[in-house]
Amino acid sequence: CNLTNFNLTGWYQFGPSNYSNPGVLGCSAGLLAAQCERGLFQEVFPGQGAEEQLAALLEPGRPPVTAYCGFDPTADSLHVGHLPAVAALLHFQRAGHNVVAVVGGATARLGDPSGRLRAREPLAAERVRDNARALRLCLWRLFENHRRLLWAGGPGLGRAEVLDNARWLGRRPLLGFLCGAGGRLRMGTLLSRQGCRERLRSAEGMSLAEFVYPALQAYDFLHLHRRRGCRVQLGGADQMGNIMSGYELVTKMTGTDVFGITVPLITSTTGDKLGKTAGNAVWLNRDKTSxxxxxxxxxxxxxxxxxxxxxxxxxxxxxxxxxxxxxxxxxxxxxxxxxxxxxxxxxxxxxxxxxxxxxxxxxxxxxxxxxxxxxxxxxxxQELFKQAPSAELVLEPGMSVLDLCRKANAIQDGPSGYQKITDGGVSVNGIRVTNPETVLILGQHILKNGVSLLRVGKKNYYIIKWLQL
Ligand SMILES: Nc1ncnc2c1ncn2[C@@H]1O[C@H](COP(=O)(O)OP(=O)(O)OP(=O)(O)O)[C@@H](O)[C@H]1O
Ligand SMILES: N[C@@H](Cc1ccc(O)cc1)C(=O)O
Missing domain, CATH: 1.10.240.10 (Tyrosyl-Transfer RNA Synthetase)
Structure with a gap:
């Protein structure tokens, strides 16, 4: 954590992790240090300069600050990799600050080149619109569940909002954008960002749309600064370049100091960033991951x-x-x-x-x-069926446990399968059955909801859904 530069005594004056109890301490001064202790903050921008200003900004008794983080709707659900950024927003909210989650309904059309060796597949406008709706609902659910179930502090929780940048970027005429924000951002700086340099060197190069992506994200920061007084942008570690562009734009156009904070990237056991690109996403919407x-x-x-x-x-x-x-x-x-x-x-x-x-x-x-x-x-x-081998069967008169095991492909054909049952290796709904000819009984072998759980050996489970009961 690069927060070691900070005047930690300042941050800690009310105790590092006590900001979540504003009733007692009314304190957000410990916010960054506490999050640093939680391993939640990786870097702060603009490094050295941020030390005193950010400390002053988050000082107890001062008006709440607004912090934002953006999520591009390049899929129809958030995933576990997004949770640190969401948690960082929620910690700001717990410290009494206001937070905005921005769904990138406009930016997703371009595709963020940050940290990517290749351009994203372009997404049709309709698809982005549907994804954006799903993401808005997902973010709301997280804010609501947090407020209802994980926040015990009563009043003191900051406001939370979910906005879509298509609302302002989608309406901004190109010429207006270029004459305003476009005139303030410097080509040299944009070209010198690591992500941009890497992509320009790669065989695939970089499209103009991708190149202007950081400028649009920067414009979001400016827009939220003007409309919501936003002073802090949060994002994953791969977002630092874009956040710096936002800083440049806001400070140049308004003269106000703003800040960027990144959270560490969550990786899989093989070291890949957890997410869509690596194809290892664990989703937050129930229809994708139960x-x-x-x-x-x-x-x-x-x-x-x-x-x-x-x-x-x-x-x-x-x-x-x-x-x-x-x-x-x-x-x-x-x-x-x-x-x-x-x-x-x-x-x-x-x-x-x-x-x-x-x-x-x-x-x-x-x-x-x-x-x-x-x-x-x-x-x-249905969700459980995805996890265990399952079979849909029709109950026939006189059907036995042996028939069930065979139809579910749970035992081998022939004497070895038969013996598996007589040896006590099979149970139905938790009851061991040693006679293969046992006839299946409704309410015992078949549960009220038309399901049976078959176990063969110690660990092999099969779920049976009975049709036409
Ligand atoms: N694995 C991760 N760990 C930490 N932060 C992440 C991770 N994946 C995404 N984020 C952060 O969540 C925010 C929104 O990311 P976005 O939805 O645009 O996905 P992304 O970074 O393009 O990743 P991908 O498309 O590969 O899932 C960004 O700030 C990003 O850095
Ligand atoms: N660029 C971010 C998403 C984002 C979009 C708009 C913003 O204003 C901020 C962030 C990402 O791809 O991860």
Missing amino acids: PFELYQFFVRQQDNIVEKYLKLFTFLPLEEIAHIMEMHAKEPEKWGPQKRLAAEVTKLVHGTEGLESAKRCTRALYYSSVEALEAMSDQEL
Whole structure:
């Protein structure tokens, strides 16, 4: 974290992580230091100069500041890689500041070249419009879930807004833009940014549309500064170049000091940035990644990363995270930090309902809970079906457990499959069946919601959906 340059005594004067309790401390002075401690802030711009000004700006008792972060609708959902940027906005909000999430309905048409070796596939206007709508809803859900379920502080939470930059960029005539903002941004500076230099050197080069992308993002900052008094832009580490262009434009056109803060990039175990480009996105919309899958993604995190993720993705106080980790050292087999991480993130993303659903699916699939399976909605069953081999079968009169196992392709044909059952290797809805000829009974082998959970061996689960019951 590059915040070591900061006058930390200034930041810490009310205690580093106590800003989330404004009733007691009324404090945002610890905001940046606290987020730095959480590993949430990577760099601040303009480095040295920001030290005193930003400290003064966020001083307790001063009017709230507005911070923004943009998300391009290049897909119809946000993903886990976006969560640190969203969490950074939410931490500003928790410290009493106002936040704006901008959906890039205009910028997505051009495609941000930052950190990319190749241009994005162009997206049709209609597709961008649909994606933008989905992203707006997704962002609102995050703000709302956070406010309702993760904020216990009563009043004191700043305002949150979701805006689409198509509202202002879409209406801006080219000539007006070039004569205004275009006249202030310098070619030399734009060309010298690392992302631009790399792309110009590459075989593919760079289109004019991509080249002007940072200028449009810079214009967003200016627009939000004028309309909302926005002083801070947040973004992933790959956004620093664009944020610097915004800084240049706002300071030149208004003479006001503004700031940029980046969050670290979340990478996969193979080191790729988690997201659409690397094709490893874990989505935040239920139709793409179910609450259960999201929950399982976090439950599966290794010990060496889970503390970092608790700090980044949850709003638990650092002391509580330290306690969770101490308990984990004593009882590692309980996977306590992983489960807490998964629960907190699932609650933020899908609300209490989503968390219940994720736990229900987990109990049904990994703990053979018949009650959980029986309580499932059609949507949950479909989501669960994606996770385990499944079969849709029609119940025929006199159908036996052996028939069921064969039709579901759960055992081999011939004597070895038969023996698997007689050896006690098969259970239906959690009850072991050792007689292969046992006839299936409604309400016992087939649950009220027309489903059976078949287990073969220790870990092989099959979900059966009975048709035409
Ligand atoms: N894996 C990640 N870790 C941290 N921040 C991220 C990650 N992915 C995206 N972001 C940040 O989220 C914001 C919006 O990103 P955007 O939706 O435009 O995706 P992107 O950066 O183009 O990534 P991709 O298209 O590969 O998913 C940016 O500030 C970006 O830096
Ligand atoms: N350029 C950002 C998205 C963004 C769009 C508009 C903005 O004003 C800010 C950020 C990205 O691709 O990640």
